[in-house]
Amino acid sequence: MDKTLLKEYSNYFKLQDNNNILKFYGVIRDDQYSISLVLEYATNGNLSSYLKTHTIGWCFKAKVCRDIALGLMHCHDNNVLHFDLKPENILLDKDLVPKLADFGISKTKSQMVLDNGKAGGTINYVAPERVSGDCKMREFFYKYVLS
Template sequence: MEDHVLMLLFFRIETEKKILQLVKKEKAPFLIGLDTYFVTNYNECLVMEYAPGGDLRLLMDKYDLPLKCSIFYAACIVQGLKFLHENNIVHRDLKPENILLDKRGYPRITDYGISKTGIGFEDQIYGRCGTRPYMAPEIFTESHYTRSVDWWALGVIIYEMILRKLPFDGDSGCEIRLKIIYERPNYPRTLPAYVRDILQGLLNKNPALRLGSTVEGAHAVMERPFFFGMKWEALRRKEIKPMFIMNYTE
């Protein structure tokens, strides 16, 4: 049993290192990459790029994010997922705590410990994992799932940024799971139509119909009215400035 746990841990470390190295090599703008790594007598140490602005959770707890800011962060996350999926990587644990803010204020996806590599369009993934409020319903109800689970998690994050609460919450893990499987999110009447559109598309309980689940992937998400006017190439080059730049010390 102990050997099995050690092998699993080794596999996760190697997966994370592989993804970190790829991100660094390709200079993917909205993901955390690897600076270097070294091995001691007892540990393998991964030194990641520094993001001094904290994580998206801390920012959300501190500020009531303007809608324009939420759209900007969502667009950056879409670009990050686009890179991962185009390289056959599924994150599987996308949540505000795993989105760090760099010194310029740009959000960057991190923590690839339970990511799955070698997963292309419609390839099946096995094994239940993730952080419950951000897990897609099929992870609980089916024996397998696809990379579409990352788009569901993005929907939860967008909902949380804009409405300042989770779409599916409860007093226990079981209650949250049942709500994710059976209940619909609450959409206030005052919610703009284009916001409702992106949320309903990403939080579709049918993974085959979920926004982002088709072969177009991220491009289908990028084309929604929610991102109307977004200059994607300028964003990729980081020519669009973030609204928040957190204070930090070198």
């Protein structure tokens, strides 16, 4: 099994008891070399597409922000760092509940220490201090986030 898919499977499995994480149902083998994750169907697609086609009010925006924060808090409480949080990776179910998805480049806090704090991500959504390599931010990250 591909390492990225295995990590994604592992992280979905760890995070299943939260309403703001896309539900994981299992894996299927498509053929001898291909394995796919079976995940919850998000009827309303991703947040990016939804915002382009719908006008939404402040109450809905606040609810989405709160639910994303709750999902991230659940990830962090379970030692998982997403590293690719963007509107395309936030899916909306039939009730418009936002669900965090795509844990392909996620890492655990211990992996961050082993990788010297490096991780991928979509460049438009990566924190500026990560792109610039700001040493003070790295020290802050190690001291307060990973400890």
